[in-house]
Amino acid sequence: MLARRGVRSYLDRMNLSLPFAIVGGAILGLLSSFGQFSRFVGDLIRALTDVRTWGPLTVGQMRRLGVDSLPIALFLSCFTGIVLALQASYTFTGAIPLYFVGALVTKTMILELGPVLTGLALSGRVGANIAAELGTMRVSEQIDALETMAYNPIAYLVVPRVLAGTIMVPLLVIFSNVLGIASGWITSMNVLDMTSAQFVRGSRLFYDSFDIVYCIIKSTSFGLTITVLGCYQGFNTRGGAEGVGIATTRAVVLASMMILVLDAFWALVLLQ
Amino acid sequence: MKWKNEALVGLVVIAGILTALAGAVWLSGRSWSGEERTITATFRGVGALEVGNPVKVRGVNVGRVTDIRLSERGDGVFVNMSVRPDIVMPSDAGVLLASESLFGDWMAQIVSRGQYPDLEFVAAQRGRVLPGASLPDISELTAVAARISSDIETLSARIQLAFTEETALTIRQTLENVGEVSDQLEGFIGQQTRTYDAVSRNVLGATENVRRTTETASLTATDIRTTINRGDVQAILANARRASANLETLSSQLSASTGGIPGVIARVDTTVATFGATATALNQTISALQPSLAEVGPTLVEARRAMGTLSTAVGAIQQGNGTLGRLATDPALYEEMQRAIETLRRLMADIQQNPAKYIGQVQVF
């Protein structure tokens, strides 16, 4: 809006500095938001020393953000496993041995779909929840109230959520993987006419112990990203209910995007 | 209320960690119990065996290979295997390495050496080290085919120079050689067959027929010695030469194909197709022609050739680690092979059932 208004007035005056102003403005905006985010992360790291504030609250957040997200994560992975098994058998027509279904389900679930789908679902559930909650606290001055009572709001509100997310998301992903593979297994046995032994053989065929490490690294980074972005957006909410809405949307969109970017990043860094 | 929260979170965290560990162990196929027994065996060479390959007793998975290392003097290989502590070892236990599947994965089998009298187990120099042997790669068997071909060629050259009673004796000896070699071949393939699927069973069937044919042929040779008919000898000579030439081409093809793995499957394909056509043609020819001694030579050679081709096919599959995917995606190749084997079978059955049709004429001598 500002730019458009700027364009019109500048065009009228044929001011040639306009393109520079736009580029400069964009860069400054980017730098300032990056700076703000870095400061937030810095505060977050510093607040980690305030164990007495965040310590007792972390378990509650682990329950709220982690344990209570278990149903959605499991629901998602259950169906993913079924679909994976069916699509694998559909793809492996003809002479490719059927037990490759087991290999595909297991490998895909652990390496990609378990972490990413759970991450995306949680960026909706957890990220939005955090952004909306902290955003509401911000606009209703509850965060200011915390500060006036000498609480460090980062230690009190952000650290427990970030820690809870970082710890719980990998665990949720592990449960998702197990259920996804199990549902793929059951589907293979009941729908695809495979034996249990075939599925297990396929599962073990390409398994590498690094797979699980990779999965945990990846999902930990997802948990961290979702919660940090949710907290950051919530913490910097401005202006009423609308602001809370904007913060929530932004938290979800950014977290989802970052999950996909991180997904590619880890694949490049760890699987090359 | 507060306690309940903590208990629930703790439960989920612990369950998650345990699940991850259990999953990792389960997926890697390791044993659950920590109790393991390590056995060591020594070999001259270990083929394609790798750490992590299964250890089996009578086909049952009992452990895995944990370490492969060269002996201090470099003249052998020690293989450590971690196995279930409760397995009962045969009194004359030995470890036999063989391929486990068409993927080219190998396995170590704990066997009783008495069951494999024809295999040479490397004696253990130290106590508690089991003697071991590894089965030859099927591709090695093709070398035998090449030797046979050169034998026959030499033979036919000699026959042409001077066909005397002496040479007839040589023919007989050679044919006996052939019989021996094919017995040997059968032995090898028989051992391989325990680990292969249907394809190998067909190979075994074919080999069995080859052996019988060879016996018949050696009988024929005895007749040749007693009765020398100049006119028929010419025919024998011509056929023998042609057959050996065929065989030689085949062996050179084989050695060429085993050289470059990418080409292997294509080569096997054409070879098998050629063979299928040849066998069919042969079958027709044999039933159409007046049966004569002349046919015995080509039949024998073709049969051997068939066997050689099949061995190569299997060998190539085994050599080309993972080429099974390509073999499997080309059902035509597989069917061709099956058809070829079928034709061969019919031919052999015919020879067996009506030897007179092929051999009858010989009795006239």
Add this chain to the structure above:
Amino acid sequence: MSIQLRGLHKGFGSKKILRGLDLDVDEGETMSLVGFSGAGKSLTLKHIVGLMKPDAGTVHVDGLEVPTLPREKLFKLRLDMGYVFQFAALFDSMTIGENIAMGLRKKGGMTQAQIRERVEESLALVDLAGFSSRFPQEMSGGQQKRAGLARAIAYRPKYLLYDEPTSGLDPVTTTVIDRLVLRMKKELGVTSLVITHDMKSAYAISDRIGMLYEGRLVEVGTPQEFQESRNPIVRAFVEGEPGLKHDAEEPLPMGGDGAAGKGRKR
């Protein structure tokens, strides 16, 4: 032992709110700050408690310079200050009792039983005895406001900063609050700064009243002096005369004044 603002400047972007504000609140005094909406009254309070950093100027509380105070010392200072938020700003995930206990816990030195006792005592002071296990959303706006006040006074601060404590309350409750402000001063010797629109209330509780206009204090005086002031701005404000130009009511970033709080979800 007092609050002292000197040449305070604060702006957001091109919008300058405070333009050289000087303000003194002496020890044991109750001062009211009046002014039009958006004049920067709440912003002034936030500077005193250290939630905002000034663009220029100094803020001294208890002889300490708030904007440059290290975190630990600032937190310690804050426990000497009670802040009554305009819309209570109660933590809605906690009961009223837990809300009030927050400050007490942070201050430390009290047993659980003592904390519970103090919570009930504070609630009784604002006529909310027995409300400690209620959640904020189960209470009316006025009740929430009083609970917010109870939270601020519970840990016995030396300074009390009230952000419109009586706005939106019925006349009877307003009187209760006014009396409470006076009582805190009398019994605990609290130094108070009250932001208000309500002149009646301001006259009742204040030792001095200050008028904030265009980022500066344009008039300071006792209620008596204020009522008799000849300053046209003061007259217009006291009598509710429209026509005076005052700063537009655009919401501030950081939810500084009214607009942000109104959008709170309940």
